[in-house]
Amino acid sequence: MHMELVLxxxxxxxxxxIAWLGLPVSLAGADVVEEPLEAEGPLTMTIRLARxxxxxxxxxVRGAWILAADTVVDLDNVPLGKPRxxxxxxxxxxxxxxxxxxxxxxVILYHPRIQQELGRCVTTQVLMRPxxxxxxxxxxxSRDPLDKAGAYAIQNATFRPVARVERCYxxxxxxxxxxxxxxxxxxxxxLPVNIPDLCLTHFNYICPGPDTGASL
Numbered sequence: 001m002h003m004e005l006v007l008x009x010x011x012x013x014x015x016x017x018i019a020w021l022g023l024p025v026s027l028a029g030a031d032v033v034e035e036p037l038e039a040e041g042p043l044t045m046t047i048r049l050a051r052x053x054x055x056x057x058x059x060x061v062r063g064a065w066i067l068a069a070d071t072v073v074d075l076d077n078v079p080l081g082k083p084r085x086x087x088x089x090x091x092x093x094x095x096x097x098x099x100x101x102x103x104x105x106x107v108i109l110y111h112p113r114i115q116q117e118l119g120r121c122v123t124t125q126v127l128m129r130p131x132x133x134x135x136x137x138x139x140x141x142s143r144d145p146l147d148k149a150g151a152y153a154i155q156n157a158t159f160r161p162v163a164r165v166e167r168c169y170x171x172x173x174x175x176x177x178x179x180x181x182x183x184x185x186x187x188x189x190x191l192p193v194n195i196p197d198l199c200l201t202h203f204n205y206i207c208p209g210p211d212t213g214a215s216l
Contacts, residue, residue, distance in 0.1 A: 003189045004064035008057040011147075014069060017175045020202065022192045028057045030068060034081050042074035043104050045081075047121060047216060050106035058112035065187075066110045071174045073150030074102040074123075080150045086140045092151040093139070093161075098130040101150070103172045106216065109183040118183050119216030122168050122176035126154070129163040149174075155203060168211040169203050170195075182212035 007018050008030040018025050030053035036045045047070075054068035073080040075095060083089035102123050109118045139159040145151035152161045154172045162172070170177045177195045184191065196207035 003184065003187065006057060006061050006064045006066045008053045008066050008068035011174055013153075013173055014175045017170065017173065017177065017202075018067070018180075020193065020198050021177070021180070023189075025067075026064070028061065028066075030054075030056045032056055034070070036079045036081070040079070041077055042072045042079035042102070043121065043123075045079045046070045046072040046104045047106040047119070050108045050119070051110075051117075054108040054110040054117075058110060062113050064111070066112070067107065067180065067183075068110070069105055069107045069175055071103060071105040071149045071171075074104055075099070075150075076101075082147055082149055083145060083151045086143075086146070089140050089145040089151040090136055093131075093136045093145065096128045096150060096152070096161075097136075098128060100125060100127045102126070103150070105171050105174065105176050105179075107176065107179050107183060107213075108216075109187075118186055120176075120179040120183055120213040121216060122171045122179050122211055122213035124168045124171045124211075125166040126162055126172060127164040128152075128161055131159070131161060135159065165205075167208060169205040169207070170199055171211070173203070176211065176213060178210040179213040182210075 006026045010029040032052045049070035054066045106121045154162045199205045199207050
């Protein structure tokens with residue numbers, strides 16, 4: 001089955017990961033303010049933002065499926081998005097140090113012409129290692145944290161912030177590939193790749209089993 005797909009994202013990580021699926025994909029930036037609303041919880045926030053990205057791109061796309069995603073770090077039910085500046089990045093990393101948190105990613109598949117929407121949300125539990133103040137300072141100085149939810153990239157080979165991940169590693173990077181595959185399969189599109197093999201190849205992560213998330 002042919003499916004014209006548009007990825008509504010400016011994230012270089014999501015753009016790289018979607019290419020691994022072996023599908024023809026167009027790219028479109030979604031200009032959405034990624035800030036929590038008053039009293040908004042992390043899970044509600046990530047679903048709202050993923051949907052907002054899809055619908056923003058839909059204003060200029062009519063005849064294709066739009067895939068949008070948003071990732072939020074959940075520390076004790078407080079949403080941590082992308083830090084505004086190095087000071088906030090440092091504060092986030094200090095608050096996460098040596099502690100467990102959840103990472104939620106909502107993925108929306110939407111077709112504006114037929115007004116069909118599918119969605120899934122994946123949650124991964126993450127334990128951070130007890131990195132030092134000096135390591136935080138060096139990582140913040142690299143500016144890598146500034147476009148990352150929670151101010152860290154799990155895949156950063158120098159900082160290596162994470163001690164343990166439960167279930168979906170790709171979700172923490174920003175695109176839960178098994179959930180994306182499940183959404184596409186709901187519309188009859190089978191992918192020409194094996195997702196656990198992709199995670200092993202690109203992340204050196206042995207997948208404990210497909211995590212397709214919860215339907216929205």
